[in-house]
Amino acid sequence: MEILTAAGTMAVVAAVLFLAWWCTRKLAGGSAYRGQSRYMKVIDRVAVAQDRSIILIQTGQKIYMAGVASSEITLLAEIEEDDLVPITGQTESPFQDVSFKELIQKVGGKKKNG
Structure with missing residues (x-):
């Protein structure tokens, strides 16, 4: 029973972290370099x-x-x-x-x- 409680707590924490990440990306409009x-x-x-x-x-x-x-x-x-x-896989610099x-x-x- 304790294992299920621990697993449930981990799932809730993971879900909260994912939602925080997702909301931050949506509010910020993605990376500044993607403009x-x-x-x-x-x-x-x-x-x-x-x-x-x-x-x-x-x-x-x-x-x-x-x-x-x-x-x-x-x-x-x-x-x-x-x-x-274009530079292609050179090992020595010209x-x-x-x-x-x-x-x-x-x-x-x-x-x-x-």
Whole structure:
């Protein structure tokens, strides 16, 4: 009899947790990243730290690279669609002999002082 009571209690707790989760999703309208836009879309995203990522955003015919942190978004570069090359299961980076600073300067198009 005690086993049935324990199982019943577990079922009620599981049902309450499920209903709380379901109501939260319905009230919040799903994930913030699922929102649809008529004029732009995120075409790729890569996490570079716990709360930082780099994203590619397409607006019409233009593609922008932006750095996203928890408190800000920074435009890094405008990229031509022809410059995008899909990466497929590479084990070695084609940029292994290039420093990060050189890559940023190449993407940014000009060297910044400071």
